[in-house]
Amino acid sequence: MLSYxxxxxxxxxxxxxxxxxxxxxxxxxxxxxxxxxxxxxENFQKAGSFKxxxxxxxxxxxxxxELDRGVATASSGNHxxxxxxxxxxxxxxxxxxxxxxxxxxxxxxxxxxxxKIVWCKPVQESREKVLSExxxxxxxxxxxxxxxxxxxxxxxxxxxxxxxxxxELQMVVSPVSGGGLLSGTLCSAKEMKPGILVYGAEPAEAxxxxxxxxxxxxxxxxxxxxxxxxxxxQIGTITFPIIQEKVDGIITVTEQxxxxxMRLIWERMKIIVEPSSAITLSAILKRKAMFQGKxxxxxxxxxxxxxxxxxx
Amino acid sequence: MLSYxxxxxxxxxxxxxxxxxxxxxxxxxxxxxxxxxxxxxENFQKAGSFKxxxxxxxxxxxxxxELDRGVATASSGNHxxxxxxxxxxxxxxxxxxxxxxxxxxxxxxxxxxxxKIVWCKPVQESREKVLSExxxxxxxxxxxxxxxxxxxxxxxxxxxxxxxxxxELQMVVSPVSGGGLLSGTLCSAKEMKPGILVYGAEPAEAxxxxxxxxxxxxxxxxxxxxxxxxxxxQIGTITFPIIQEKVDGIITVTEQxxxxxMRLIWERMKIIVEPSSAITLSAILKRKAMFQGKxxxxxxxxxxxxxxxxxx
Numbered sequence: 001m002l003s004y005x006x007x008x009x010x011x012x013x014x015x016x017x018x019x020x021x022x023x024x025x026x027x028x029x030x031x032x033x034x035x036x037x038x039x040x041x042e043n044f045q046k047a048g049s050f051k052x053x054x055x056x057x058x059x060x061x062x063x064x065x066e067l068d069r070g071v072a073t074a075s076s077g078n079h080x081x082x083x084x085x086x087x088x089x090x091x092x093x094x095x096x097x098x099x100x101x102x103x104x105x106x107x108x109x110x111x112x113x114x115x116k117i118v119w120c121k122p123v124q125e126s127r128e129k130v131l132s133e134x135x136x137x138x139x140x141x142x143x144x145x146x147x148x149x150x151x152x153x154x155x156x157x158x159x160x161x162x163x164x165x166x167x168e169l170q171m172v173v174s175p176v177s178g179g180g181l182l183s184g185t186l187c188s189a190k191e192m193k194p195g196i197l198v199y200g201a202e203p204a205e206a207x208x209x210x211x212x213x214x215x216x217x218x219x220x221x222x223x224x225x226x227x228x229x230x231x232x233x234q235i236g237t238i239t240f241p242i243i244q245e246k247v248d249g250i251i252t253v254t255e256q257x258x259x260x261x262m263r264l265i266w267e268r269m270k271i272i273v274e275p276s277s278a279i280t281l282s283a284i285l286k287r288k289a290m291f292q293g294k295x296x297x298x299x300x301x302x303x304x305x306x307x308x309x310x311x312x
Numbered sequence: 313m314l315s316y317x318x319x320x321x322x323x324x325x326x327x328x329x330x331x332x333x334x335x336x337x338x339x340x341x342x343x344x345x346x347x348x349x350x351x352x353x354e355n356f357q358k359a360g361s362f363k364x365x366x367x368x369x370x371x372x373x374x375x376x377x378e379l380d381r382g383v384a385t386a387s388s389g390n391h392x393x394x395x396x397x398x399x400x401x402x403x404x405x406x407x408x409x410x411x412x413x414x415x416x417x418x419x420x421x422x423x424x425x426x427x428k429i430v431w432c433k434p435v436q437e438s439r440e441k442v443l444s445e446x447x448x449x450x451x452x453x454x455x456x457x458x459x460x461x462x463x464x465x466x467x468x469x470x471x472x473x474x475x476x477x478x479x480e481l482q483m484v485v486s487p488v489s490g491g492g493l494l495s496g497t498l499c500s501a502k503e504m505k506p507g508i509l510v511y512g513a514e515p516a517e518a519x520x521x522x523x524x525x526x527x528x529x530x531x532x533x534x535x536x537x538x539x540x541x542x543x544x545x546q547i548g549t550i551t552f553p554i555i556q557e558k559v560d561g562i563i564t565v566t567e568q569x570x571x572x573x574m575r576l577i578w579e580r581m582k583i584i585v586e587p588s589s590a591i592t593l594s595a596i597l598k599r600k601a602m603f604q605g606k607x608x609x610x611x612x613x614x615x616x617x618x619x620x621x622x623x624x
Contacts (some may be wrong), residue, residue: 022334043582105579263619267417270355270615272582303582307575307624 001242002149004191007160007184010057010153017056017089021045021158023165023297028268033284035291038169039265040162043273043303047113049230050181050301051082051145054154058143059086061150067092072140074098074120074131076229077106078302079145084115095140097131103229103306124234146180147236156184162297163192172297173280176200176209176250177231179239181301186246200243200250201283203228203258209235209243210250227255227311230276230302251283258282259311265300272303275311313554314461316503319472319496322369322465329368329401333357333470335477335609340580345596347603350481351577352474355585355615359425361542362613363394363457366466366492370455371398373462379404384452386410386432386443388541389418390614391457396427407452409443415541415618436546458492459548468496474609475504484609485592488512488521488562489543491551493613498558512555512562513595515540515570521547521555522562539567539623542588542614563595570594571623577612587623589613 024039042050059071071087072095073080080096087094094115098107099122110117120130135142144151158181159172172189176182182200189196202209203226211219212235224232235243262278265271280298284291336351354362371383383399384407385392392408399406406427410419411434422429432442447454456463470493471484484501488494494512501508514521515538523531524547536544547555574590577583592610596603 048582266584266619270360270584272578272584307578307622310619310622312619 002152002187004187006149006153007156007188011157011160013060014053014056014154014157018052019045020161023162024269024271026269029264029281032264033291034288035284035293036295037284038162038166038295038297039269040158040297040299041271042158043271043277043300045302047081047085048109048302048304049078049082050155050158050299051078052085053157054151054180055079055082055086055143057154058148058150059083059090062141066141070095070138070140071143072097072131072134072138073143073145074127075145076232077102077109078230078304080115081106081109081113083143084110084113088114095134097127097134099127103309105306106304109304145233146178147238149238151180152184152187152239154184155181156188158299159185159188160192162299163189166295166297167193168295169193169196169297170294171197171199171291172299173199173201173283174299175231175276175279175301176202176243177276178233179209179235179243181299182247183239183242185299186242190246197248198246199248199283201279202250202252203231203279204252204254206232207252210252212240213244213247213250227258228274228276228279230274231279251287253279253282253286257286261285263312272305273300274302274305277301277303314464314499316499318461318465319468319500323469323472325372326365326368326466326469330364331357332473335474336581336583338581341576341593344576345603346600347596347605348607349596350474350478350607350609351581352470352609352611353583354470355583355589355612359390359393359397360421360614360616361390361394362467362470362493362611363390364397365469366463367391367394367398367455369466370460370462371395371402374453378453382407382450382452383455384409384443384446384450385455385457386439387457388544389414389421390542390616392427393418393421393425395455396422396425400426407446409439409446411439415621417618418616421616457545458490459550461550463492464496464499464551464554466496467493468500470611471497471500472504474611475501478607478609479505480607481505481508481609482606483509483511483603484611485511485513485595486611487543487588487591487613488514488555489588490545491521491547491555493611494559495551495554497611498554502558509560510558511560511595513591514562514564515543515591516564516566518544519564522564524552525556525559525562539570540586540588540591542586543591563599565591565594565598569598573597575624584615584617585612586614586617589615
């Protein structure tokens with residue numbers, strides 16, 4: 001299992017190319033939630049999400065020979081853009097398999113960072129089929145969006161920075177989808193501060209992590225009918241055991257709750273976050289009693305939103 | 313005319329109750345503009361705009377006897393909310409005369425801060441008539457949104473902070489409406505750094521400051537048909553002479569240019585700014601050659617936007 005030392009090494013490796021993102025507070029949301037909230041703003045990160053952390057950590061470990069073969073991945077957007085940026089920084093080429101219902105903004109973000117897009121249908125099988133064809137045909141190196149220890153180590157650096165800045169935090173809430181961010185957060189936070197409580201926030205409409213945790217075995221998503229376009233992936237075989245061992249709980253929330261907290265963050269904090277980020281606040285507002293009076297870190301994972309398609 | 317000493321005193325007076333807002337940079341917008349941009353984020357300020365600076369500076373100078381009479385103003389929203397907050401902080405009451413076409417979000421912001429709203433028609437005469445009736449009837453103290461040296465001194469503290477943080481700036485761009493922010497910015501910047509260039513950015517659809525500057529006399533707005541609901545006021549008799557003496561130019565821009573730069577700031581910087589703030593970037597993009605290679609400060613005046621009524 002991933003060690004904290006690997007997260008420290010990842011941080012040293014990626015520090016020169018990523019932002020150390022700010023942590024914001026907001027008195028109006030503190031009042032509303034009854035907790036003291038610390039928002040780690042990965043929406044301000046390079047390429048607009050935390051994904052650049054894991055992508056950079058992985059790409060910097062590829063040999064020149066591997067890089068020359070090209071890099072490929074499947075991504076709903078943020079990992080694709082981040083990987084394209086990390087690979088472009090080393091002068092390589094990236095192919096990103098994307099569902100044909102991806103928000104235009106995320107498509108543009110991949111292209112702006114030098115990635116080449118190949119379309120697939122918005123279902124897991126099509127994604128995997130198209131990606132494996134590309135890899136077979138071109139010999140490209142796969143960089144998985146989450147089921148890879150190098151990725152998890154990179155994502156864990158966000159919580160590491162948060163706890164370096166605010167060691168007094170008592171709880172952390174992270175979104176969960178494939179589990180890269182949550183498992184990395186767990187490996188950082190539980191090592192840096194034994195006894196800290198870490199929760200995952202997940203859409204009820206794509207609740208595979210919640211059900212997997214409760215059944216003890218990886219479950220498939222029954223629907224992915226959520227506004228959180230970054231939270232539709234399937235929990236991974238490497239991420240799940242970490243989550244299973246360390247997490248204090250997964251809180252599922254409705255679509256209405258996600259939209260409500262997204263609007264609250266936009267209006268009160270004047271920052272743009274994706275639905276997939278706002279879900280952390282939804283979880284706290286849903287379980288107010290649990291977070292009452294506590295110092296809570298929230299990982300705002302990204303800010304890539306299609307402004308022409310807002311839910312309010 | 314307002315002295316820099318009064319701005320320093322205003323800063324000392326208001327410092328405990330306002331935020332020292334951050335200054336953000338963005339490599340993607342630097343590339344697009346060809347300049348090095350420093351965004352002073354008053355959208356993150358208390359009550360969502362720079363207006364709390366002037367309002368607080370004024371309210372803290374009222375005697376208890378004056379405060380007991382109640383405070384009144386006319387405002388399209390941000391000054392009204394800021395004044396309500398500053399007066400509530402001292403335990404007093406505020407009446408705000410607002411045009412009946414004010415965005416709901418700005419109405420809520422006044423009420424959330426304890427202000428009482430009285431409606432008027434969205435024309436200057438109605439505004440003045442309703443306000444003067446209130447003052448006659450109740451004996452309330454008027455705190456004008458801009459045509460008052462205490463207000464101007466307060467607004468000047470935003471540019472003061474910007475230049476304290478980045479003394480290397482060569483140019484500053486501020487929105488201009490009634491002229492409180494621009495005249496305060498001029499009094500700070502020109503004193504702190506002789507030779508610095510300061511420009512106003514104004515909607516072509518409400519270009520009274522531009523025409524006043526060119527004719528040498530205060531001109532009325534011929535239309536106020538602009539998306540910038542914070543920039544529809546008439547330049548003031550106290551603000552105009554300062555602007556006339558010190559400003560290096562006023563740049564007018566179209567509605568399309570404002571909407572374009574607002575979207576750019578939202579998408580690239582992941583922060584929420586009003587159209588009245590985004591206009592500063594519009595001015596720079598319109599006059600690229602003038603700003604080429606220069607270190608330019610932009611005052612993002614506020615972030616109070618009705619999310620249900622976006623122009624994109």
